[in-house]
Amino acid sequence: MSDPGRRFSGLLLALAAALVAAAASLAVGTRTVPLDEVVRAFTDYAATDDHIVVRDLRLPRMWLGIAVGAALAVSGALVQTLTRNPLAEPGILGVTAGASFAILLATALWQADAQAAQLVAAAVGALAATAVVYAVGGSSPLRLVLAGVALSAVLGGLGLGIRLALPDVFDDYRFWSVGSLAGRDQVPLELPLLVIAVGLAAALLLVPPLDAMLLGDEVAHTQGTRVARTRTITLVVLTVLAAAATAIAGPILFVGLIVPHLVRRLTAGSVGWLLAYCVVLGPVLILVSDVVARLLLPTGEVPVAVVTAFVGGPVLIWVVRRYGAVDP
Amino acid sequence: MRSVLGQPGGPRLVVGCVGIVVTGLLVAFVTLMHGATWSTPGETLAGLLGHGEQTFVITRWRAPQVSAALVFGAALGLSGAVFQNLTRNPLGSPDIIGLEASAFTGALVVTACLSGTAAQVATGSVVAGLAAAVVVYALARKGGFSGMRLVVIGIAVNAMVTATNQWLVIRADLEVAMATTAWSAGSLNGTDWHDVRLPFALIAALAVGLALSARTMHQAALGDDLATTSGVRLGPHRLALVVLGVGCTATVTAVAGPISFVALAAPQIGRRITGSAGVPLLPAALTGALLLAASDLLAQTLTRPVPLPVGMITTAVGGAYLIWLLVMEVRKR
Numbered sequence: 001m002s003d004p005g006r007r008f009s010g011l012l013l014a015l016a017a018a019l020v021a022a023a024a025s026l027a028v029g030t031r032t033v034p035l036d037e038v039v040r041a042f043t044d045y046a047a048t049d050d051h052i053v054v055r056d057l058r059l060p061r062m063w064l065g066i067a068v069g070a071a072l073a074v075s076g077a078l079v080q081t082l083t084r085n086p087l088a089e090p091g092i093l094g095v096t097a098g099a100s101f102a103i104l105l106a107t108a109l110w111q112a113d114a115q116a117a118q119l120v121a122a123a124v125g126a127l128a129a130t131a132v133v134y135a136v137g138g139s140s141p142l143r144l145v146l147a148g149v150a151l152s153a154v155l156g157g158l159g160l161g162i163r164l165a166l167p168d169v170f171d172d173y174r175f176w177s178v179g180s181l182a183g184r185d186q187v188p189l190e191l192p193l194l195v196i197a198v199g200l201a202a203a204l205l206l207v208p209p210l211d212a213m214l215l216g217d218e219v220a221h222t223q224g225t226r227v228a229r230t231r232t233i234t235l236v237v238l239t240v241l242a243a244a245a246t247a248i249a250g251p252i253l254f255v256g257l258i259v260p261h262l263v264r265r266l267t268a269g270s271v272g273w274l275l276a277y278c279v280v281l282g283p284v285l286i287l288v289s290d291v292v293a294r295l296l297l298p299t300g301e302v303p304v305a306v307v308t309a310f311v312g313g314p315v316l317i318w319v320v321r322r323y324g325a326v327d328p
Numbered sequence: 329m330r331s332v333l334g335q336p337g338g339p340r341l342v343v344g345c346v347g348i349v350v351t352g353l354l355v356a357f358v359t360l361m362h363g364a365t366w367s368t369p370g371e372t373l374a375g376l377l378g379h380g381e382q383t384f385v386i387t388r389w390r391a392p393q394v395s396a397a398l399v400f401g402a403a404l405g406l407s408g409a410v411f412q413n414l415t416r417n418p419l420g421s422p423d424i425i426g427l428e429a430s431a432f433t434g435a436l437v438v439t440a441c442l443s444g445t446a447a448q449v450a451t452g453s454v455v456a457g458l459a460a461a462v463v464v465y466a467l468a469r470k471g472g473f474s475g476m477r478l479v480v481i482g483i484a485v486n487a488m489v490t491a492t493n494q495w496l497v498i499r500a501d502l503e504v505a506m507a508t509t510a511w512s513a514g515s516l517n518g519t520d521w522h523d524v525r526l527p528f529a530l531i532a533a534l535a536v537g538l539a540l541s542a543r544t545m546h547q548a549a550l551g552d553d554l555a556t557t558s559g560v561r562l563g564p565h566r567l568a569l570v571v572l573g574v575g576c577t578a579t580v581t582a583v584a585g586p587i588s589f590v591a592l593a594a595p596q597i598g599r600r601i602t603g604s605a606g607v608p609l610l611p612a613a614l615t616g617a618l619l620l621a622a623s624d625l626l627a628q629t630l631t632r633p634v635p636l637p638v639g640m641i642t643t644a645v646g647g648a649y650l651i652w653l654l655v656m657e658v659r660k661r
Contacts, residue, residue, distance in 0.1 A: 087480065136654050146419060147654050149483060153589065153647030157640045160513060164640075165631055178494060253487065297499060306491040306498075313488030317467055320480045 007273050010266055014280040021287035025062045026054050028291050060189060064181050064248060065290050065304075066283040067189075069255060071196045071245040073282025074203050076256020077274050078238040081210055082231060086261070086319055087145050090126075090242035091253030094148035094155070098129020099246035100177065101155040108162050115191050119247050126243035129155070130235065179250040179305025181290050192248045199241040203275055206234055210271040252305040254312020255285055261319055285311075344602035345614055352398065352618035359394045359625045360386055364633065393519045395528075397624040397638070398617040400516070400583075401590055403531045403576040405598065405616020406538055408591030410573035412607045413549045414566065415478050418653070421592040422457075422577040425482020429489040430460030431578035432512065432586045436496045446526055446582070453578040460485060461570050514587035514639020516624055527579045534575045535613070541568060542609050549606055587639045589646020590619050596653065 026038045033041075033050045041051040072090065079088045090096055102125020103118050110117075133151055137144035163177065209230040212220040217227045245252070259281045260274060267273040289307035296302045360376070361367045367375070367382055374380035375387065408421040415425075422428050434456025435449045442448055464485050468478035497512055544565050577591065597619070598604075598611030623641040630636060 132651075136651055143654055145480060145483070147651060149424075150647045150650035150654065153643050154651070157644030157647065160640050161631075161636060161644070164636060165634075296495065302495055302498060306494050309487045309491035313484040313491075316484035316487070317481050320477055320484070321467070 007266060007270075010263075011273075011276060011280065014277060014284070018280050018284050018287075021284045021291075022062055022066070024291050025065060025287045026058045029053075029058065029294050061181050061290070062287065063189060063193065065286045067193050067196045068181070068245045068249045068252065069282035069284070069286030070200060070279045071241040071282070072252060072255040073259035073278035073285070074200060074275055075238040075241040075245070077260040077271075077278045078203060078206070078210075078234055078241075079256070080260055081214070081271055081274070082234050082238070083144070085144060087257075087316070089254065089257035090238065091251065091256065092145055092148050092316075094129045094133050094151035095126045095239060095242045096246045096251040096253065097148075097152035097155045098132075099123070099126040099243040100251045101125055101159045102128070103247060104159045104162050104177075108166055115188065115247075119192065119195060119244060122243035122247040123240055126239045126246070127236075130239050176250040178303040179252040179308075180293075180303035181249055181286075182303070189248075192244050195244045196241060199237055199244065200279065202233070202237045203241070206230065206237065207272045207275065210234065214269065214271065250303070250305065252286075252308055254308050254315065255282060257319070258308075258312055258315045259285055261315060338603070340603045341608075341611070344598075345611060348598070348601060348611065348614040348618050352614065352621055355618065355621045355625055356394045356398060359397070359621065359628070360390050362625065362628055363390065388520070392521045392524055393516050393624065394621065396516050396519045396524050396584070397621040399524070399528055399531055400580045400587070401594070401617040401620025402613040403534070403580050403616070404587065404590040404620065405594035405612040405614070406535060406609055407573045407576035408593075408616070409595040409598075409607050409609050409612035410538065410545070410569050410576075411591070412595050413545050414569055414573070416549060417479055418596050418607075419479045419592070419650075420482070421595070422573065423586070423588040423591050424486065425464055425479060426486030426489050427457045427460050427464075427482075427574055428577050428581055428586045428588065428591070429486050429493060431457035431574070431581040433489055433493055433496070434578070435582045435585075436493060436512075440496065440499075446523070450526065450530070450579055450582040453582040454575055457574040457578040457581075458571065460489065461574055465570075511585040513637035514585040514642065515637035516584050517627075517635045517637070519583075523583060527583050530579045531576065534572050534579070537568075537572050538576075538609060541565065541572070545569060546606050546608075585637075585639060587620065587642050589642045589649070590616050590623075593646045593649045594619055597649075 023035060023038065027033050027035055031050070031053055033054055037050045038054050040046070041054040045051055045055070075095075076089045079090060079093065080086060082088075099122035102121040105125075106117060106121035129151060133144060133147045136151075137147035159177070209220070209225045212223050212225045213227060213230065221227055242256070259278050262281065263274065263277040267277055285308070286304060289311065290304045293302040293304050293307045296307070357369070357372065361369065361372045363385065367386070371380055371382050372386060375382040375385070376391075378387070408423075411420050411422050411425070411427075412418055414420065431453040434452035434454070437456070438449050438452030464478065464482050467485075468481050493512060548565060580587065594616035595607045595612035598613075598615035599607055601615065602608070602611045604611065620638070620642070623645065624638045627636040627638040627641045630641075
């Protein structure tokens, strides 16, 4: 089961899936572009309509999907590892709700539509939500889920109120507020992508101490791991990753739950492998969901979060049934 | 009293219920006074009794919405109490475990496909709500029945169904979508007598059915073994309760959209006010009426002159209440 060869070939398979998903996200849409034309858009650019669609509209969206998927999946893997709670996920725990509410609030109060300001607001909101949910939920896995659901409800209601009260300010947020990759093509991507890249790199550095902590805090401590510090840094990293993903794509739930559980058996006992798979398969999930979202409504856009919620529901049910009665 | 509540009613129960009713009527009266300009209490009272110049405004425009808030709130409270008793868990209420969202799916589908009448929409939402109840229950029973597992599975079903609803609303034409956006947030704004006649009759019938099965429900809530030894046939009894409970939630949802968290909060608040041991029905219904009437007053006055959908208020307030509930539970340990 824990054969490194199997893990390696599995990862190659996952990479192949990522390539297929990326190609599909470039080719499929209202205007279907044949694959050879997609390739030619990069090798032999001729500014035809197809080429423009692929390079100017779909390519940024693909990068966006990859970044958001990797960030959310790694964030979910980190929070599950940290809390040893199979149900933990930034969306379920209210972290993304905190981030999106903070962005709405900042925009309403200070017209903060600069990207850096939104990222900061998202991070602050996500951290605050994490703190509240953990203060309320304590150590019980199920109570954490409930606290997250409750906080998401409160923030969702207040956010909807803000949007209804100031419809002009939030016209652009119609798609963002339900979690979507649509309508973000014109937004510069450098800063959020950079934040996510830094977050992913930081997650890599956390692998050895987290691996040690899998054996228990005391064992890790005797091996020279600073447990408290690792916990804090992990919490910050996973929150920033979730916040950055939310800042560009809006609240998307369940990605951080689905992906780690798909590879849980294959990567059992190794945080490094878990994160590697998450970085590859998170984007696959988001890109495929985004392609499905485009197909579901050819004339317009179904937010990608609608698709991930629909896929994520069954996974949550499966996890709950598999791990039995997770009583408080 | 004993037969309705299924358990002995002490003086605190009576005092608590009277207190809730009086507060609820006060809130309703204040809501009746609210309009483009506030009416004085004297004018409102005169209007209610059928004389004075504001009679028309008060009895035709304001009264339907206020009575809808009271009756629908009571129905939601009843439905919440039923499911919290069935799942033996304060979180197992129809808005958390996805029944309300499913009822709304039924209403949306019927509206979109059949451009249905009120009766068709109500039927659609009841059928969809029952289907969701069956699915959640079937998924939750695996090697014994756990209330907590049912709640989290219900949350998952709720997420899927809510996603479907969003898709349906987005798919609808833009003009329809604008109307359904208020509806999908749960709203009582613009209710008139014509809208509420059928739901009121349905809810009255369901309430009578629930009052008749209340005693058995409380026996069953004590545990399967005890209930069986005291002669309760659990299968048919549970089925009847599920149908009645879903009926309450779905009837409200078909007219007003999904109004979340009243069903969650009302039974628990009512239980605490009246100091009851189980989750009794009457305090739940009365508290539900009070909660929804108060939320509707807030929704109408917070952003005057534009009214908010009441579901937004109940979501925010009810979510805060749920957090408080969890905090208290942690403190107790």
